[in-house]
Amino acid sequence: MAVSLIGFDSACVCLIRPAAAATATATAKKGQKRARQPRFAFMTKSEIDHLEDGYRWRKYGQKAVKNSPFPRSYYRCTNSKCTVKKRVERSSDDPSVVITTYEGQHCHHTASFQRGVGGAAVAAHIHGAAAVALAEQMSAFVSPPPQPHMLYGLPRLHPPSSETAVSCSMPTTTSLQELNNSEGLQRPGYNNSPQAAVTIAQRPPSPSVPPAVSFDKGLLDDIVPPGVRLG
DNA sequence: CGGATTTGACCCGCGC
DNA sequence: GCGCGGGTCAAATCCG
Secondary structure (H helix, E strand, C coil), rough: CCCEEECCCCCCCECCCHHHHHHHCCCCCCHHHHCCCEEEEEECCCCCCCCCCCCEEEEEEEEEECCCCCCEEEEEEECCCCCCEEEEEEEECCEEEEEEECCCCCCCCCCCHCCCCCHHHHHHHHHCHHHHHHHHHHCCCCCCCCCCCHCCHHHHHHCHHHHHHHHCCCCCCHHHHHHHHHHHHHCCCCCCCCCHHHHHHHCCCCCCCCCCCCHHHHHHHHCCCCCCCCC
16 A cells, blocks of 8 residues: 655655564564553655654654664654654665654644645545545545545555565554445545555454554544544 | 754663 | 663754
């Protein structure tokens, strides 16, 4: 799966399921001491290291990573009440791919969400399958609405060249299953290519994937206001 | 001048 | 116990 960003040139996003995210990025050694935070990684085909995602981030560190010529940057949400962090690094296999790992849940909405389609589209790219529903909801009150085919981005799909680019399937969560079952993924006329829709909604094939937590819903809550969400 | 970024030091867990 | 590597802190610096 890949999702093009509205307003971002040559950007392509691939969601990495949590289990893969843990291996694609550093294993949280110190996370055993700290509260274990839900974590999600995204692979983004972009020239830009730090992609705008609707939130404001403060960079608090940068480290060289072993086995990678590119440094890893550490960002924290500028909202003092928000403990969300993200790591940004370039794939050593494919320098054009930026791996962004989010950790935690925002306790506030995006700074730019209500400014227009751009923020929503950005939010949508973060949430993959949720993007479809979001796009549909947005279309109800935003003109022009984001096009689902733009969100899926198939015409600009870049097959992940990195081995860390795993199946790009979404994790199993209640909210996502709801989305999967929603007409958003089934409406005729939308891009229902098996390659796109199915992989987005696919249950992770491996039973080793940790049981879904409310994390996804939490992130969804962050970006998609309750009044906008499906169901 | 305030906020963001940079960067070296430090802390901590893990593996040997 | 020690070294390594990831993650964080905080002072210095930059920038609007």
